Amino acid sequence: GVSHVLTLVLQELSLLCKRDVNGVGMLYDLLRSRWLQALLKIYECLQHYLGKRPIPVMLQARALNREVVELLREAPQSGEIKELRRLLRAPHLKAALLCAHDTVAQKDFEPTLPPLPDNIPENEEAMRIVCLVKNNQPLGATIKRHEITGDITVARVIHGGLADRSGLLYAGDKLVEVNGVPVEGLEPEQVINIL
Secondary structure: OOHHHHHHHHHHHHHHHOOOOOOHHHHHHHHHHHHHHHHHHHHHHHHHHHHHHHOOOOOOOOHHHHHHHHHHHHOOOOOHHHHHHHHHHHHHHHHHHHHHHHHHHHHHOOOOOOOOOOOOHHHHHHOOOOOOOOOOOOOOOEEEOOOOOOOHHHHEEEEHHHHHHHOOOOOOOOOOOOEEEEEOOOOHHHHHHOO
């Protein structure tokens, strides 16, 4: 994948870097940066997901079930047909299994990002929207109030924690919003409760 190609490029650049040809050192450092590595991991995961995403064959299994039951009613009645009709009309099949199938088949489980806030300052260098799903595990990062600006920032990222494994949060990152709640003016303890 992309990571393999990047590894090959880094190997080639390391040879040129020793000779410092036309700013190759800067390019080498850029390609080795943690944020680019994390971005490539995310890209490869998304490509893998898109390639293996299951797609339902049909959205309305209950409608097909009703149609099959009607066709079986008109067919010559044998023991097998009667048994099949009985199974297809059973409440646990109709109400539970087929209803659940139709509900899942019609939903869109793609990840959605919240809209960007309207009041982003013009002089803002960069803003990232980070989505981490905790599932009852700690975030693996601590926060603090910046002494000069008063902003809530990531104080440190704990090695091996969720934030570290995701590669999306770094010490010094400013928190603007958590779970849709603006954090400006909040105390770090209040932000922790939102997290």
